[in-house]
Amino acid sequence: MHKLYYKLGNIDSAYFWLTKLNTLQDSIYDIEKTKSIYLHEINLKHKQEQELSRLKYKTKVFKLAFVISVLSILFLLTSMVIYIMNNRRKKIIIEREKANYDKENLEQELNKKNQELATYVMGLVNTNERVNKAVGKLDANIELFAKKNQNTIRRIISELKTGANKDIWKEFEYRFNQVHPNFVNKLLKDYPDLTPNELKICSFLKMNMSSKEISLITHQSIQSIEKARSRLRKKINLTNTNISFVYFLSKY
Numbered sequence: 001m002h003k004l005y006y007k008l009g010n011i012d013s014a015y016f017w018l019t020k021l022n023t024l025q026d027s028i029y030d031i032e033k034t035k036s037i038y039l040h041e042i043n044l045k046h047k048q049e050q051e052l053s054r055l056k057y058k059t060k061v062f063k064l065a066f067v068i069s070v071l072s073i074l075f076l077l078t079s080m081v082i083y084i085m086n087n088r089r090k091k092i093i094i095e096r097e098k099a100n101y102d103k104e105n106l107e108q109e110l111n112k113k114n115q116e117l118a119t120y121v122m123g124l125v126n127t128n129e130r131v132n133k134a135v136g137k138l139d140a141n142i143e144l145f146a147k148k149n150q151n152t153i154r155r156i157i158s159e160l161k162t163g164a165n166k167d168i169w170k171e172f173e174y175r176f177n178q179v180h181p182n183f184v185n186k187l188l189k190d191y192p193d194l195t196p197n198e199l200k201i202c203s204f205l206k207m208n209m210s211s212k213e214i215s216l217i218t219h220q221s222i223q224s225i226e227k228a229r230s231r232l233r234k235k236i237n238l239t240n241t242n243i244s245f246v247y248f249l250s251k252y
Contacts, residue, residue, distance in 0.1 A: 113179045120175055121207055121217075124168055128216040168217055169200065176203055186252045191236055198232055201225070205245040206252075 135157050142150055176183075183206060184199055194202070204214045211225040218225070229245070232238075238248055 110179060113175075117175045117179050118207065121172070121209065121213075124172070125213045125216050128168070128219070132216060132219070172217070173203070176207075180206065180252075183249075183252050187249075193235070198228070198235070201228055201232060202245075202249060205229075206249045208246045 138153060138157055142153055145153055180203075183203065187199065187202060188194060200218070201214065204217070209217075211222050211229065214220075214225050215222045220228075233245075236248075238245070
């Protein structure tokens with residue numbers, strides 16, 4: 001349009017339309033530029049969104065992998081703990097069964113030794129009872145022997161009593177200590193002033209032996225044993241007559 005007016009010599013109109021044309025071209029250029037910038041921004045935003053989505057996906061995958069790893073570790077640890085606990089439980093059961101088995105064997109062995117000791121003691125009592133009767137008859141009828149033989153017979157009677165008493169106690173002590181190995185030590189710990197003879201009586205009483213049975217083994221009179229028991233009660237402060245020696249000594 002401005003060219004036409006320029007040819008017609010209308011400079012003002014040509015300039016006007018040239019200005020309009022330039023303005024229009026600038027507007028179109030600005031629009032194109034704006035459009036290009038807008039498209040660039042959209043493309044950039046789209047890329048950012050894609051990158052953000054990719055990061056979110058990676059984060060989600062990482063979190064999922066982390067959770068799976070943690071769960072796997074927890075599962076392994078739980079499995080290990082369960083395995084260890086089961087092994088320990090089995091070991092405890094085996095050890096308990098072994099302990100019970102050993103305890104039963106020990107109790108059986110102890111009962112066997114206790115029975116053997118009781119049988120031995122009763123054998124001693126019976127044997128000594130017969131020996132004492134024989135010695136008593138010899139002692140009562142010693143005057144019937146010839147004078148030259150009477151002293152010899154008295155020595156034999158004395159040696160029988162002394163020797164038998166010593167040998168019997170040694171054998172009894174050996175067997176008794178096998179069944180009650182800590183009895184004397186525990187008793188002495190609480191009552192250190194007990195004499196050897198009093199410890200012997202305590203050992204016999206531990207076996208629930210009567211004064212008569214003790215007298216047959218020790219070759220002491222029943223009255224002497226009763227007096228020794230009475231002194232022993234006072235010494236250990238066992239003043240309650242309702243409590244027997246057997247019950248008192250059962251804790252040792």
